[in-house]
Amino acid sequence: MQPGKKDPYDKTSTKRQVAHLKRLANKKGKRITIDLEKEHLDKIDSLLQAKYGVSTSDVIRNAINDAYKIIFNK
Numbered sequence: 335m336q337p338g339k340k341d342p343y344d345k346t347s348t349k350r351q352v353a354h355l356k357r358l359a360n361k362k363g364k365r366i367t368i369d370l371e372k373e374h375l376d377k378i379d380s381l382l383q384a385k386y387g388v389s390t391s392d393v394i395r396n397a398i399n400d401a402y403k404i405i406f407n408k
Contacts, residue, residue, distance in 0.1 A: 368394075377389055378393050378394070381393045381397075
């Protein structure tokens with residue numbers, strides 16, 4: 335099966351998604367949508383290759399944490 339293609343026999347994806355969103359809500363988290371241009375996507379890919387994070391979301395969370403530490407010295 336090609337990457338990014340849903341397995342037509344996967345009957346658990348909806349359950350996993352619901353469970354994920356429930357865990358997120360329990361942690362007072364929120365799903366957000368962000369529009370990124372190619373320049374930003376290329377930078378995220380470079381950061382992934384440099385092992386700055388294990389996923390796009392992880393890279394973004396790490397960048398937020400690092401920026402917070404720099405700006406607020408915490």
